[in-house]
Amino acid sequence: MSDKGLLYxxxxxxxxxxxxxxxxxxxxxxxxxxxxxxxxxxxxERGWLRLRLxxxxxxxxxxxxxxxxxMYHPDDPDE
Numbered sequence: 224m225s226d227k228g229l230l231y232x233x234x235x236x237x238x239x240x241x242x243x244x245x246x247x248x249x250x251x252x253x254x255x256x257x258x259x260x261x262x263x264x265x266x267x268e269r270g271w272l273r274l275r276l277x278x279x280x281x282x283x284x285x286x287x288x289x290x291x292x293x294m295y296h297p298d299d300p301d302e
Contacts (some may be wrong), residue, residue, distance in 0.1 A: 238250060239254075
């Protein structure tokens with residue numbers, strides 16, 4: 224089973240449990256999971272993947288440290 228299929232099964236199971244314990248919730252308005260299609264950020268996602276593989280999961284920490292240390296200036300359009 225794919226990751227998406229497993230996620231769907233788990234979300235559906237949680238939805239059934241929620242129906243038992245909270246029957247007053249409107250499940251059409253508040254679904255357990257909604258698939259969202261992403262077609263515009265593929266290039267960005269690939270870029271982040273490369274940074275994550277090179278620097279690890281804490282790449283944001285490196286960026287913030289660069290700002291704090293004065294190595295990166297977010298107001299400079301050339302950077």
